[in-house]
Amino acid sequence: MRLLNVFYPGEERFAAMFPPPLLDELRSLVDYRAIPKPSPGQTSDPEYLAELYEAEILLTGWGTPMLPADLAQRGKLRYICHVTGGVRGVIPRELFEQGVLVTNWGSSISRTIAEASLMMILACLRRVRPIQEELHNRGGYRRGVPWPHSLFERRVGLLGFGAIARELVHLLKPFNVTIKAYDPYVPEDFFAALGVERVEQVRTLFETCDIISLHAARTEETTGIVNKEMLRLLPDDGVLVNTARAALINEDDLVEELRAGRLWVALDVYEKEPLPADSPFRGLERLLLFPHQAGPTIDRYVDMGRMAVDNIRRYLANEPVLAQVTVEKYDIMT
Amino acid sequence: MRLLNVFYPGEERFAAMFPPPLLDELRSLVDYRAIPKPSPGQTSDPEYLAELYEAEILLTGWGTPMLPADLAQRGKLRYICHVTGGVRGVIPRELFEQGVLVTNWGSSISRTIAEASLMMILACLRRVRPIQEELHNRGGYRRGVPWPHSLFERRVGLLGFGAIARELVHLLKPFNVTIKAYDPYVPEDFFAALGVERVEQVRTLFETCDIISLHAARTEETTGIVNKEMLRLLPDDGVLVNTARAALINEDDLVEELRAGRLWVALDVYEKEPLPADSPFRGLERLLLFPHQAGPTIDRYVDMGRMAVDNIRRYLANEPVLAQVTVEKYDIMT
Known part of the structure; x- marks a missing residue:
């Protein structure tokens, strides 16, 4: 069966x-x-x-046009094996209607993003940012460096309870934390199975937790949901x-709250990327x-390749594939 | 029974x-x-x-003289309930010979130090230090920032396998890492129980692991054990x-290796503390x-208080106390 590789992540990443x-x-x-x-x-050239x-695959x-x-x-x-995540800039909706099977990286990369979230939580609690400034750039030691804190026994709130948030629960477990999560689209038993308390309102997370980690998709409901009012509840x-x-957070409100010097925050995503040189976040x-x-980090890119090859094997063996992108999923993808 | 409090950590810490x-x-x-x-x-004043x-306790x-x-x-x-760690500057050896029972914080604080070790490992792998410089102090985004890496599936070596290292194993488990440890003083079954491979030589850790975390006491054998030769094996x-x-590392060798730009390192302890303003580590x-x-972080100081009160209750009830400091332990304390 003919497989055509039109995936262009660059040589280093492909390897x-x-x-x-x-x-x-695969060969x-x-x-x-x-x-x-x-x-x-060249995308309309006859040879291409x-x-x-x-x-067929x-x-x-x-990088795929x-x-x-x-x-x-x-x-x-018959089958599009999409090695990475978002497919909307690559696959026209019509192909789903023509019965083409589509898969993507599914949750093969979730754990590395969960890991980044944990790292960022710990680095906030341990005051890594002012400590590096003090020790590396100001020649001091503990002058004005706030007490580091621990994650043990704390209250963690997860806004969104998809695959990444659920992976994060596994990483949080050894810290004996209390975990609450908000996600109206995830079935009840997913929460119970992981010992996580489901809350009905986003507000409850901010009212009752010390630590909030964001894991929701961008939708009309979630856009700007982390605003001045929520931040003040922490x-x-x-x-x-x-x-x-980035859209989950009202960035102006966050800058204002950060300037007040009350919270500790770590961000991986921004309204405008790359972050503008004059962004008020800097400094x-x-x-x-x-x-x-x-995520995924380059040392775990192999998980995406493994997932793709496994899916191709499944497809050829008429077994159910993993991480199918249905047209319903396609329609709500960001 | 009369308990006299001669513990002086400062008001904020005591509270x-x-x-x-x-x-x-306790009262x-x-x-x-x-x-x-x-x-x-005043320590020889008759009233004191x-x-x-x-x-009696x-x-x-x-801060205790x-x-x-x-x-x-x-x-x-009859009993000295030492709330913190090292007792050699407080308790003369003679008191052990006179049959006084001594306890300290034992492993009640181990988990917070293990947490710091995990945070430091993740922050090294995720390149937190150059990334903060780039984004906060150089106005850039990804220019010259090396790829972040993940902890998943990596090989971790623990030099020393006491209470802190064993707590760290629990935090590392969800990352599906391979763990080896060196510690000639810890019984065989402690390793097996945690799924950790015991190695007979420190060298083996450096030869076969990607990540080394230090948890050994300072002894003649361990002083300067992390030297040029070991670092080059990584x-x-x-x-x-x-x-x-700090004594575990030859600091001159480490500075040289860091200047070569090959390894990622995080330090919490130094030969000279506070770190001198002109330390070559800075920058x-x-x-x-x-x-x-x-560790312990201030939010977990309560674990030390809890341990002390529990031990006093045990002592009064004639139950075995936890974390007894025997004269043998006293003699090898640093």
């Missing part, structure tokens, strides 16, 4: 996802073919289209961590900044 | 260790008496000594974390510095 033994495994499963990335003007129409992901909407109608396409020295979507001593790299 | 309900509990158990801290010249000689710890060597012989002393981008004793981009505050 991290598909190291030689894994690429060999042993299919009639593997890779073509150079077409320039924007002919390659696409010949393939496409390997897609970061938008696919033609008639690939299954006119061509042989206790002094409360912690807020965002590895999810704030209670804020850790990260450049949207929570 | 964090013995919040009102816990202090009330309900014994005839509690507290006296102001004697100045260095009379107070000491009247007590002493509450001691940070060295006790008289004849407290049990001439006075009523792989590129290897991680070294020290929340234990290094692959090094996280912390001011000897790994």
